Structures are given as C-alpha cells and as structure tokens.
Amino acid sequence: MPADLRDARRWYAEMVLARRFEEEAERAFRRGKIGGYLHLYSGQEAVAAGWLAELRDDDIFFTAYRDHAHALFRGTPPGAVMAELFGKATGVAKGKGGSMHLFDVPRGFYGGYGIVGGHIPLATGAAYALRYLGTDRICLCFLGDGAMNSGSFHEPVNMAGLWGRDGLCPVVYIVENNQYGMGTSVARASAVPDLASRFAAYAIEHERADGMDFLAVRRLARRVIARVRSTGRPYAVEMLTYRFAGHGAADLFQPYRTKEEVTKARAHDPITLLERRLREAGVLDEAEVVRIHEEAAAAVAEAVRFAEESPEPDRDELWTDVYG
Amino acid sequence: MAELTYRDALRTTLIEEMDRDPTVVLLGEDIGLYQGTFRVTADLLERYGPRRVIDTPISELGFVGAAIGMAMLGLRPVVEVMTWNFSLLALDQIVNNAAKLRYFSGGQVEAPLVIRGPNGAGVQLSAQHSQSLEALYAHIPGLYVVAPATPAEAKGLLRTAIRGRNPVIFLENAALYGMKGEVPDGEFALPFGRAEVVRRGRDVTVAAYSRMLHVALAAADRLQGEGIQAEVINLRTLRPLDVDTVAESVGRTHRAVVVQEQWRLFGAAAEIAASIYEQAFDQLDAPVERVTGADVPMPYARNLELLAVPHEEDIVRAVKKTLYKA
Ligand SMILES: Cc1ncc(C[n+]2csc(CCOP(=O)(O)OP(=O)(O)O)c2C)c(N)n1
Numbered sequence: 001m002p003a004d005l006r007d008a009r010r011w012y013a014e015m016v017l018a019r020r021f022e023e024e025a026e027r028a029f030r031r032g033k034i035g036g037y038l039h040l041y042s043g044q045e046a047v048a049a050g051w052l053a054e055l056r057d058d059d060i061f062f063t064a065y066r067d068h069a070h071a072l073f074r075g076t077p078p079g080a081v082m083a084e085l086f087g088k089a090t091g092v093a094k095g096k097g098g099s100m101h102l103f104d105v106p107r108g109f110y111g112g113y114g115i116v117g118g119h120i121p122l123a124t125g126a127a128y129a130l131r132y133l134g135t136d137r138i139c140l141c142f143l144g145d146g147a148m149n150s151g152s153f154h155e156p157v158n159m160a161g162l163w164g165r166d167g168l169c170p171v172v173y174i175v176e177n178n179q180y181g182m183g184t185s186v187a188r189a190s191a192v193p194d195l196a197s198r199f200a201a202y203a204i205e206h207e208r209a210d211g212m213d214f215l216a217v218r219r220l221a222r223r224v225i226a227r228v229r230s231t232g233r234p235y236a237v238e239m240l241t242y243r244f245a246g247h248g249a250a251d252l253f254q255p256y257r258t259k260e261e262v263t264k265a266r267a268h269d270p271i272t273l274l275e276r277r278l279r280e281a282g283v284l285d286e287a288e289v290v291r292i293h294e295e296a297a298a299a300v301a302e303a304v305r306f307a308e309e310s311p312e313p314d315r316d317e318l319w320t321d322v323y324g
Numbered sequence: 325m326a327e328l329t330y331r332d333a334l335r336t337t338l339i340e341e342m343d344r345d346p347t348v349v350l351l352g353e354d355i356g357l358y359q360g361t362f363r364v365t366a367d368l369l370e371r372y373g374p375r376r377v378i379d380t381p382i383s384e385l386g387f388v389g390a391a392i393g394m395a396m397l398g399l400r401p402v403v404e405v406m407t408w409n410f411s412l413l414a415l416d417q418i419v420n421n422a423a424k425l426r427y428f429s430g431g432q433v434e435a436p437l438v439i440r441g442p443n444g445a446g447v448q449l450s451a452q453h454s455q456s457l458e459a460l461y462a463h464i465p466g467l468y469v470v471a472p473a474t475p476a477e478a479k480g481l482l483r484t485a486i487r488g489r490n491p492v493i494f495l496e497n498a499a500l501y502g503m504k505g506e507v508p509d510g511e512f513a514l515p516f517g518r519a520e521v522v523r524r525g526r527d528v529t530v531a532a533y534s535r536m537l538h539v540a541l542a543a544a545d546r547l548q549g550e551g552i553q554a555e556v557i558n559l560r561t562l563r564p565l566d567v568d569t570v571a572e573s574v575g576r577t578h579r580a581v582v583v584q585e586q587w588r589l590f591g592a593a594a595e596i597a598a599s600i601y602e603q604a605f606d607q608l609d610a611p612v613e614r615v616t617g618a619d620v621p622m623p624y625a626r627n628l629e630l631l632a633v634p635h636e637e638d639i640v641r642a643v644k645k646t647l648y649k650a
Binding site for chain 1: 347349374375380381383384385386387388389390391392393394395396397398399401416417420421425426427428429430431432433434436465466468488489490
C-alpha cells in the first residue's frame with residue numbers, strides 16, 4: 001500500500017464524521033437548540049484534514065469561527081464540541097464560547113475567533129513564543145480569503161517576515177480561499193486576487209495549491225511543515241477550496257452566487273474525491289464506506305444526545321474565568 | 325529605600341523582573357535602539373538582546389496582538405504603547421482577545437501581559453495626543469486598569485502586573501516620569517484593588533488617581549489654610565475599584581469630591597460617585613461633586629488647554645460647594 005494511503009482511510013472517516021456532525025448541527029440550529037451563529041465547513045474539509053493530519057501532537061494552531069471540523073480532526077470528542085454549540089457545561093469551553101470560540105488547549109487548539117483577522121496576530125506571537133522557549137514546535141494559522149484584506153493581516157504578517165529572518169517565527173499561514181467572505185467574492189474584495197502572491201510583499205515564501213484533494217494537501221503539508229520546523233521561518237499557502245453551505249446557517253438564499261455555481265462545485269466534493277481515490281487504490285470498498293457512514297451517524301447521534309442531556313452551566317459560572 | 329524618578333522606578337522593576345524571569349519580554353516601537361520615547365526602557369536592549377527587547381514596526385494592532393499570543397503560550401510580555409492614544413489601533417486585540425480569552429475558552433487559556441505607556445494630557449500636544457482613556461478600558465471585564473501616581477506605586481503596581489495572570493492596562497502619565505520619590509528596594513509589590521488614604525481629614529473626602537492625586541493634595545494644602553480638612557484618597561487601580569475605602573471615608577467626612585483628568589460624561593468619577601450613593605447615601609450631607617476635564621477634544625492653545633484640565637482651584641471650589649460655602 002502506498003505510504004500516503006496508509007491511514008487515509010482513517011482520514012476519510014474523519015471527514016465523513018465532520019460533514020455528518022455539521023449536518024446534524026444545522027438541524028439542531030433549525031430546531032433552536034443552537035443559538036447565535038453557526039458557520040459550516042462543508043466543502044473545505046480536505047484543507048483542515050490534510051494539514052492537521054501532518055501536525056505533530058505538540059504543535060499548535062489557531063483558526064477563525066468556521067472551526068468545528070478543525071476541532072474534530074484534532075481529536076476533540078464530538079460530544080464536547082456539540083455540547084459547546086448547545087451552550088452546555090460539558091462543552092469544550094463550558095458553554096461559554098459557543099460555535100465560534102472552540103478551544104482545546106491540551107490538543108494544541110488555541111481557539112476559534114469571531115473577529116475577522118483578529119487571530120492572525122495571536123498566532124504570529126504564539127509562533128515566536130514557541131521558538132523563544134527553545135522548542136521546535138510550530139504553529140498553523142488558518143484564515144479566510146476575506147481576512148487577508150483586514151489591517152490585522154498586514155501588521156503581524158510583516159512582523160513574521162521580519163522575525164523569520166532570525167528563524168523566530170515558525171508559522172504557516174493557511175489561507176482557505178473558499179472564494180467568498182460572506183457574500184463578497186475574492187474578485188470584488190481583493191485588488192490582487194492571486195492571494196498567495198501578496199505574501200511576497202513580506203518576504204514570506206508562498207504557494208497556491210488545490211485544497212480539495214486531501215492526499216495532495218497532505219503531501220504539501222508534510223513538506224511545508226518540515227521546512228518551517230527546520231528553518232523557523234514563516235510560510236504561506238493559499239488553498240483553493242469552496243464553501244458548499246451558506247456563510248452561516250442563516251444565509252439561506254445566497255443571492256451573491258448562482259445555484260449552478262454551487263451545484264458545479266458540489267460535484268467536486270473532497271470527501272467523494274478521497275473515496276474514489278481510495279477505492280481505485282483498492283484500500284476501501286463499498287461495505288467499508290457504508291460502515292464508516294453508519295459509524296459517523298452513530299457518533300454524531302451520540303454527540304447530540306450527550307449535548308441534549310448535559311446540564312446548562314451553573315449560574316455561578318457567569319462570574320468565573322474573568323480573572324485568574 | 326532609594327530616591328527614584330517615576331521613570332526609573334518603572335525601569336528598575338523591568339530589570340528586576342527580567343533578571344528573575346526569562347519569559348518576560350518587551351515589545352514596542354522604539355523601545356530598543358532609540359531607548360524608548362520616555363526612556364523607560366533605556367539600555368535594556370543592550371542588557372537583554374533583541375529577542376527580549378523587541379523593536380516593532382508601527383503596528384499597534386499587530387504587536388499588541390502578537391504579545392497576547394506570546395502570553396497565551398507562556399511568555400510574559402510587557403508591551404509599551406508609545407502613548408495610550410495609539411492603543412486605539414489595538415483596541416480590538418485588547419478588548420476582543422486579551423480581555424475575553426480566559427472566559428470564552430472556559431478557562432483554558434490566559435493572557436498575562438502588561439500594556440503600558442503614558443496616558444493623559446501632555447504639553448500642548450492637542451487632541452490626538454492628550455487623551456485620558458482609562459474609562460474605555462475600565463469598562464471592560466477581563467482587564468485590570470492601573471494608574472500609579474508615585475514612583476513607589478509605579479514599582480509596586482508594575483511588579484504585581486507582571487507577575488499576575490491577567491491582562492493589565494498600565495496607565496502611566498507623561499507629566500509624572502520625572503517626579504522623584506522614595507521607592508522601597510527589592511521585592512516590593514502593591515496589591516490591585518486597594519486604595520490608599522494619603523492624607524487624613526474630617527471635613528470632606530477627595531478621591532483621585534494618577535496625576536490628579538497631586539493636584540488634589542495641593543488643593544488640600546490650600547484648604548487647610550482656610551481651616552478645611554480634606555481627606556485625600558488615592559485610588560491606584562480603577563479595575564478593580566476599591567469603593568469600600570472611599571465609602572468608609574465618606575462615613576467619616578459626609579462629603580465627597582471625585583477628581584479625574586478625563587472627560588466628564590461616562591467617566592470614572594461618574595462610576596465612583598454612583599458607588600458612593602449606593603454604599604454611603606445615608607452618610608452624605610451634600611451631593612457628590614465631580615471635578616473633571618472638559619468634554620471637548622484637547623485644544624492646542626495653551627490657555628485653552630489649561631482650561632480643559634482640572635486645577636487646584638477647581639477642587640477647592642468643589643469642596644466648598646459640598647460644604648455649602650461656595
Ligand atoms: C472585523 C470584522 N468585520 C466583519 C465581520 C463580519 N463577518 C463575519 S465572517 C465575514 C467574512 C469573512 O470571510 P473569510 O475571512 O473569507 O472567511 P470565511 O467566512 O470565508 O471562512 C465577515 C465580513 C467580523 N466578524 N469581523
């Protein structure tokens with residue numbers, strides 16, 4: 001069996017689980033069980049899966065508010081994630097963060113953030129700290145195409161370029177170019193739509209790559225991560241991907257793009273693509289696919305049950321975690 | 325005890341803490357090679373090297389945010405904002421990240437960092453360089469807001485800020501950097517949330533902080549000459565705010581004047597006055613008076629600038645009003 005297919009079955013299962021998890025979460029949102037915002041990741045799974053598959057256990061990562069799949073891929077129990085979405089005490093952040101602010105620090109997940117671009121400085125400083133403390137750990141910073149136009153992108157990325165000269169900023173900026181920031185396409189938001197090339201302004205090595213093919217993402221991730229770990233210099237990758245769902249669960253009509261465009265994109269589903277690859281390579285068969293889907297459904301049903309039955313946070317929790 | 329300037333008290337504390345703890349790092353514009361705008365970080369680059377004394381680009385949002393990230397991973401950054409006016413560029417990072425990380429992560433992360441720099445009116449620096457922004461920060465749960473008035477406090481509060489587990493807004497005052505005073509040696513630290521009764525008096529309580537403490541003390545001297553004894557309280561920290569000490573004092577004096585350099589509307593004095601009404605209403609013999617800066621952007625012209633900030637005579641007048649002598 002080729003090396004990069006060895007545990008790809010597991011990652012196929014992870015992606016199926018994440019997709020299933022979010023479908024269920026959307027239903028729960030419609031039933032009023034989940035409040036606030038709910039940003040789904042369907043279509044983009046190969047990006048987070050490919051990168052997190054190659055991240056060492058002691059490495060860390062940051063992302064924005066479209067963060068459920070990142071947590072699940074990193075091994076955060078689905079029940080704890082769902083409970084967080086339900087605002088329950090058993091959630092990853094005791095119900096105090098919700099969908100946009102998942103955290104799992106023991107697993108190196110330093111958070112989902114709700115202000116567009118606001119986490120980019122954090123990830124940059126975190127990477128500096130990792131080197132300063134004498135480790136060879138690295139930091140991944142997932143961000144959206146829209147975030148690249150905010151001031152909070154340019155400032156830290158310039159500093160990463162500077163700090164990288166001394167090998168002090170082992171961060172990978174992973175731009176998840178799903179082609180839209182809410183309803184604004186990259187073409188309408190970015191003067192230079194070749195987003196990767198914009199990192200040239202900060203002397204940061206960069207490339208643009210396919211974000212739909214898990215196996216390709218993973219190969220790229222392996223190469224880039226090894227490089228960043230050894231050099232301590234930042235690296236940027238623009239992953240071309242697509243968001244199948246609306247921006248948030250409330251974005252139903254999506255007047256900013258056509259049904260045809262979405263239908264066409266859905267024909268290139270990263271999960272279907274991986275399934276096809278694995279079947280062609282003979283490492284996955286129909287029976288296994290069925291089993292994986294059944295297991296995912298069962299795990300998600302269990303997560304929902306856990307979330308439903310979990311208690312709400314204690315009233316006293318209102319006042320905790322404000323100061324240490 | 326040594327006689328130190330406010331500036332050197334800060335610098336000495338930075339040195340002591342950096343010697344003790346290698347995770348303390350400094351970031352800011354021109355803090356290294358240039359030696360710091362107000363020279364609080366003079367020679368520190370030479371002492372600790374560029375990994376610990378990081379000269380940053382003009383990128384407030386970027387470097388304050390990066391410092392928060394460093395703090396999340398175990399460093400203890402002390403960030404200098406050239407003046408608090410420029411902190412507004414980093415407001416998102418401070419308010420939306422630093423203040424809330426512990427809370428929305430359910431206690432999983434913390435951001436122990438200090439953001440320090442001069443606050444308040446300068447010498448004809450006009451509207452964009454003379455703002456007192458403490459109320460903006462004191463309004464935010466998750467932050468501590470500290471405003472030392474003396475060299476000793478500068479040292480004691482900075483040490484507590486650096487060793488703590490929370491983001492601290494550390495408001496210095498440009499007009500105080502050269503001020504001299506006795507500073508205890510070594511490990512001296514002052515707790516947050518404890519006001520100090522600086523001067524005893526039976527007739528009226530005057531509560532102030534930062535530079536206004538000195539204006540209040542001068543007013544108290546003058547009132548003394550007229551036979552009025554003012555009790556002067558130095559608040560030291562605005563969040564946490566030690567209302568008890570103020571209320572207790574009002575219990576003795578039955579009158580209160582609150583002094584702040586910042587704008588009147590929605591300022592710290594309004595909060596303190598409301599707290600006095602809540603905790604000591606029955607004790608009051610007169611309405612609480614507020615002495616504040618004028619509700620205008622700071623004018624450049626010297627005469628107007630002088631009109632815009634509180635002076636001794638404003639406090640004297642307010643005290644007399646509470647005594648129905650005005
Ligand atoms: C500073 C800020 N401005 C606006 C918003 C509202 N908003 C939320 S998500 C979003 C689009 C961001 O797009 P992108 O960074 O490409 O991420 P994606 O949603 O595509 O994953 C906007 C404008 C926000 N949360 N923060």
